[in-house]
Amino acid sequence: MKVTIKSWTGVATWRWVANDDNCGICRMAFDGCCPDCKLPGDDCPLVWGQCSHCFHIHCIMKWLNSQQVNHQCPMCRQDWKFKE
Amino acid sequence: MSLKPKRVNFNETWKELQETVKCVITLSNVPRSTWNDRFSDVYSLCVAYPEPLADRLYLETKQFLDNHVKNLLEKVRSNGKANLLKSYYQAWSEYSLGINYLHRLYLYLNQQHIKKQKLSEAEIVYGNLTPDTQEQMEIGELGFEIWKKNMIEPLKENLVNFLLEGIHEDRLGEGNPNTAEIIKGVIQSFVTVEEYKKKENLLLYQKIFETPFLQASGEYYKQEASRLLQVCDVSMYMERVTQRLKEETLRSQKFLHCSSFDKVKEKCEQHMIADHLQFLHGECKPMVQQERKGDLTYMYSLLRSVPQGIPLLINEMLEHIKQQGLQCVTSLKGENIYCQFVESMLTLHKKYKDMINDVFSGDQSFIGALDRACSSVINYRINPKVSSRSPEMLAKYCDFLLKKSAKGMSEAEIDDRLAQSITVFKYIDDKDVFQKFYSRMLAKRLIHQQSQSMDAEEAMINRLKEACGYEFTNKFQRMFNDITVSTDLNNKFSAYLKSETVDLGISFTIYVLQAGAWPLGQTSITPFAVPQELEKSVQMFEKFYHSHFNGRRLTWLHHLCQGELKLGYLKKPYQVTMQTFQMAILLLFEKTDSLNCKEIQDTLQLNTEQFNKHVTSLLESKLLHSSTQDVTPETILKLNLEYSNKRTKFRITAALQRETPQEVEQTLSAVDEDRKLYLQAAIVRIMKSRKMLKHNCLIQEVLSQSKGTFSPSISMIKKCIEALIDKQYIERTPNSADEYSYVA
Ligand SMILES: [Zn+2]
Ligand SMILES: [Zn+2]
Ligand SMILES: [Zn+2]
Numbered sequence: 001m002k003v004t005i006k007s008w009t010g011v012a013t014w015r016w017v018a019n020d021d022n023c024g025i026c027r028m029a030f031d032g033c034c035p036d037c038k039l040p041g042d043d044c045p046l047v048w049g050q051c052s053h054c055f056h057i058h059c060i061m062k063w064l065n066s067q068q069v070n071h072q073c074p075m076c077r078q079d080w081k082f083k084e
Numbered sequence: 085m086s087l088k089p090k091r092v093n094f095n096e097t098w099k100e101l102q103e104t105v106k107c108v109i110t111l112s113n114v115p116r117s118t119w120n121d122r123f124s125d126v127y128s129l130c131v132a133y134p135e136p137l138a139d140r141l142y143l144e145t146k147q148f149l150d151n152h153v154k155n156l157l158e159k160v161r162s163n164g165k166a167n168l169l170k171s172y173y174q175a176w177s178e179y180s181l182g183i184n185y186l187h188r189l190y191l192y193l194n195q196q197h198i199k200k201q202k203l204s205e206a207e208i209v210y211g212n213l214t215p216d217t218q219e220q221m222e223i224g225e226l227g228f229e230i231w232k233k234n235m236i237e238p239l240k241e242n243l244v245n246f247l248l249e250g251i252h253e254d255r256l257g258e259g260n261p262n263t264a265e266i267i268k269g270v271i272q273s274f275v276t277v278e279e280y281k282k283k284e285n286l287l288l289y290q291k292i293f294e295t296p297f298l299q300a301s302g303e304y305y306k307q308e309a310s311r312l313l314q315v316c317d318v319s320m321y322m323e324r325v326t327q328r329l330k331e332e333t334l335r336s337q338k339f340l341h342c343s344s345f346d347k348v349k350e351k352c353e354q355h356m357i358a359d360h361l362q363f364l365h366g367e368c369k370p371m372v373q374q375e376r377k378g379d380l381t382y383m384y385s386l387l388r389s390v391p392q393g394i395p396l397l398i399n400e401m402l403e404h405i406k407q408q409g410l411q412c413v414t415s416l417k418g419e420n421i422y423c424q425f426v427e428s429m430l431t432l433h434k435k436y437k438d439m440i441n442d443v444f445s446g447d448q449s450f451i452g453a454l455d456r457a458c459s460s461v462i463n464y465r466i467n468p469k470v471s472s473r474s475p476e477m478l479a480k481y482c483d484f485l486l487k488k489s490a491k492g493m494s495e496a497e498i499d500d501r502l503a504q505s506i507t508v509f510k511y512i513d514d515k516d517v518f519q520k521f522y523s524r525m526l527a528k529r530l531i532h533q534q535s536q537s538m539d540a541e542e543a544m545i546n547r548l549k550e551a552c553g554y555e556f557t558n559k560f561q562r563m564f565n566d567i568t569v570s571t572d573l574n575n576k577f578s579a580y581l582k583s584e585t586v587d588l589g590i591s592f593t594i595y596v597l598q599a600g601a602w603p604l605g606q607t608s609i610t611p612f613a614v615p616q617e618l619e620k621s622v623q624m625f626e627k628f629y630h631s632h633f634n635g636r637r638l639t640w641l642h643h644l645c646q647g648e649l650k651l652g653y654l655k656k657p658y659q660v661t662m663q664t665f666q667m668a669i670l671l672l673f674e675k676t677d678s679l680n681c682k683e684i685q686d687t688l689q690l691n692t693e694q695f696n697k698h699v700t701s702l703l704e705s706k707l708l709h710s711s712t713q714d715v716t717p718e719t720i721l722k723l724n725l726e727y728s729n730k731r732t733k734f735r736i737t738a739a740l741q742r743e744t745p746q747e748v749e750q751t752l753s754a755v756d757e758d759r760k761l762y763l764q765a766a767i768v769r770i771m772k773s774r775k776m777l778k779h780n781c782l783i784q785e786v787l788s789q790s791k792g793t794f795s796p797s798i799s800m801i802k803k804c805i806e807a808l809i810d811k812q813y814i815e816r817t818p819n820s821a822d823e824y825s826y827v828a
Contacts, residue, residue, distance in 0.1 A: 003650065003651055003652065003674070005617050006591065006647070007592070008592055008621065010640065011597070011640070012640045013598070013599040013639050014638050015600070017636065038558075040562070041562065042569070047635075048635055
């Protein structure tokens, strides 16, 4: 072998794969975080419903907590189920 | 002694009492028993039956004192004019003490008979009533009143002349130490005789002594100032004046009532400083320019004491610091211009801060001038149309210190310099420009592992946060976090590989960054056929990442990746750190020693810009040779089989990571874009809350909102307003051309 790779340091970026740019609950960009958090990213992740709507986890949890009986998606009013 | 009222023979009783009064007032010996008897006589007279004799007692006593003081006046006069002060003082010393004793002897009269008639204190102070002159006074007061009328009145002119003369001699240094006490005592007598009054009790002192004294003092210092000006230069003049002021303060304490101290000081200052302000002001400029600290210390303390004295000196300092600073920043040249810039600004700042502390007692107005001067130097535009390069230079300075390149400096020294650099940072107007440059340099340091220490990086981010707020450093913090959590991510990936029993064949690490936080422009992104040797790593990592993090899309930034390559085809084995594209090019030479550029580019699918950049860098490193001067598709590249290097481990990435002029250009235009967005957002926010606004008000509001981060030009704000009108966020109101309203 003339040349061999000893080590390699990769660099990559990540962004959310969401249908929208903004969270439908708090209206903040998914690039940023929910109003209760300071740093976006791992500390303020997104979650998807089976209806395929997507929110900050903190936003949807707050929303679900505030609903007395039915747990519905705030965007499409279908029953809210977390996508596995 | 019986307290019962009884008949009293006034004449007999008074005759006896008068003898004692005479002794008391002349401080002759009065036996205790006699004192006690006379004390009760006063009582008996006051309560005498069938009618009290208090009024008669009062009249007789008054008459007695009147005669006594008249006699004293004669005695004082008979001692000759030359001895006037001394004999007055002697008579006064005896009389004032005597009258105090007498006052006590007449205790009953004072307390029971006279106090009852007196107006209450409140009535005198707050009412417009003046005490009736016919009204009876307590004996002590009566004694002083009589002294004033019978002694001070007839002698006052002579007395005051002698007092003024005595003080004048003291000023000339010819005063007799023995007369000091006399002068003070005589002056004090003018105060004492009216001290009992509830209101305006310094009037006599002021009228007969203070006014002529201040007049004379003014004259004296007027002449003294002109005399000094004839024989002194400014340094000596200030020194003498300071000396005179100090002496006069001591003199005031020696002779005068404390209410006069400030008035005398003001007189001196008026005639020796304020009257010659033009002269003193004229000397300020050369004094400041030559930084004559001794002179400036005097100048400061003199000018500070008169109105309108100090502003000119503050301004001269401001101009001087500014000139020194500008001279400095306009003459910077050479390689490390950014180090020179920051360090010379810090030196300038420290020098004048120290000077202000030493010379101007740390006066806040001077600190303010220093701030204004530093700010105009640091934000100075050599060409008014081009913004200052200071934000960029400061960012570079920080970069230099935080990089591994800052060799030869101890950690503490680096830390200290970074802390100091905040001083310069605070003066920078275009903080957003600094932010952009800092962010790009931080990104490079972190991705290319060039940071000297992560602790130092974090400490610097915290300093900037403290100086400029959380928002300002938010992205820095996120970048920093991405790098620190990557260790954990890589450990998880290793564990995953183990559990899957996969061997990548190379040592692999990765940084996964949040796209929004990093200033990684899209411009460098190019298609790239990942070499087979790396493919497995890429695939395995993607598989791992997607199984761990839901809903995230990963984008590889190959132009930022780097690796270590072992070269086995040369006389010695070498380990070379290089970028992924360079690695990919070299890997293609496995089965041949020469390839043409077109073949390589087609295989790797790189765009021409990136391809040329990396080939050029390999040629410059001498690992490859080329058949032509310029890189064209036909150019043949050959492995340099004769390559040798003293070091067996080295990197050829440095040149590629250096900042290019295009990047600086890009950074600046990115700032411009951000500013436009910021201003448009600010305008919309303001208009949304105010609904309708005049053009000038809107401009003012926008300026005040953006103050902390940058100072936008009016024309830029106007352009943003126009853009928002085009986008129909706001519109001109129909009734006025310079008024806007918000479009809901
Ligand atoms: Zn949200
Ligand atoms: Zn959150
Ligand atoms: Zn939904």
